[in-house]
Amino acid sequence: MENKETYWSENTRIILICLAIWFVVSFGFGLLLVEPLNAISLGGYKLGFWFAQQGAIYSFLGLIFWYGHKMNQLDIKYDGESK
């Protein structure tokens, strides 16, 4: 029972980290901070514009794999303990 609770709290922590990064990348970099980021150029594109157009999508894809990896580790950790 305790194991399940710890597993769930660690799972929740990973989800919250993912959601925080999702918010920072999509709303933060793509909208709220777009003007200061536009002062920086990335491969000829303004960074704020790049984040809104492509960077956010790349970050979301990265987040999906990172989440999968972390949860995999979590499963191994708790399955290992329960065995």
Added chain:
Amino acid sequence: MNRHLKVAFMVAPFLAVLGYVGADYYNENLAAETKIIQLAAEGHCDIINQSCVLKSGDFKVNVSDEGGVTEINSTFPLDTATLFLVDKHDKATPYPLGMLKSPYYWRNETPLRSLVSNKGDSYKLRLIIKIKGGQYISEFTTQTAK
């Protein structure tokens, strides 16, 4: 692909749509905020001889007068437009312009032509234009060149 990755791939499109809706809502609110932008005359302004263009970035307004009817023609559709004739005591008389056919053309009868009918005559005007998300203002002087 483990089950967590499958769940993440299923949830991600919903988050993307949520992000899109949120961004759209934010931008719409931002656009609805009133911004005041000044229009400046592009070169010499002579309304009577159909040569007066006010400009701010891509937005241009052409001001002209034909037979006592003062007309403005803009590059973007307008919500409202008011022209003020300002006399030498700085007293402004408003002339709200009415839409003509489309929101790109606005006009009203004004006494401007009689005030600047001779060569060299000049008169101060103000123009206030409202567009969704902004208010364009301008104070300029028309001078009859010929």
